[in-house]
Amino acid sequence: MINFVEELFNAEVKNMTDLKAEHEIGFSEGRAEGRAQGFAEGKTEGAAEERKKANEERLEMARASLAEGDSIEKVTRIFKLSESEVLAVQAKPAAQSK
Structure with a gap:
C-alpha cells in the first residue's frame, strides 16, 4: 500500500x-x-504621425523654455x-515653426 501511495504521489x-512547464511555454509564446x-x-503610419507630433510639441516647449x-x-x-x-x-x- 505504501508503494502505491508513493507511486501515486x-x-x-x-x-x-508537466502542467507548469506547459503553462510557462505557453506564456512565453503568447x-x-x-x-x-x-x-x-508601432510601425504603422499612425504611430509615426503621433511620434512626429510629439517631437514637434517637445521642440515647441524647448523653444518656450x-x-x-x-x-x-x-x-x-x-x-x-x-x-x-x-x-x-x-x-x-x-x-x-508652424
Whole structure:
C-alpha cells in the first residue's frame, strides 16, 4: 500500500511539473506574439504621425523654455535634445515653426 501511495504521489508531482512547464511555454509564446504584434502596430503610419507630433510639441516647449531664459544645457537635459537641436530651435523664430 505504501508503494502505491508513493507511486501515486510521484505521478501527481510529475503531472503538476508537466502542467507548469506547459503553462510557462505557453506564456512565453503568447508574450512573444504580443510583442511582435505591438511592434508591428508601432510601425504603422499612425504611430509615426503621433511620434512626429510629439517631437514637434517637445521642440515647441524647448523653444518656450529658452524664451523664458533657461540655459541651453538645462533645455537639452529636460527635453532630451542634442545641443545642435536646441541651437536650431533657438535660431528659428516661433512664427516659422508652424
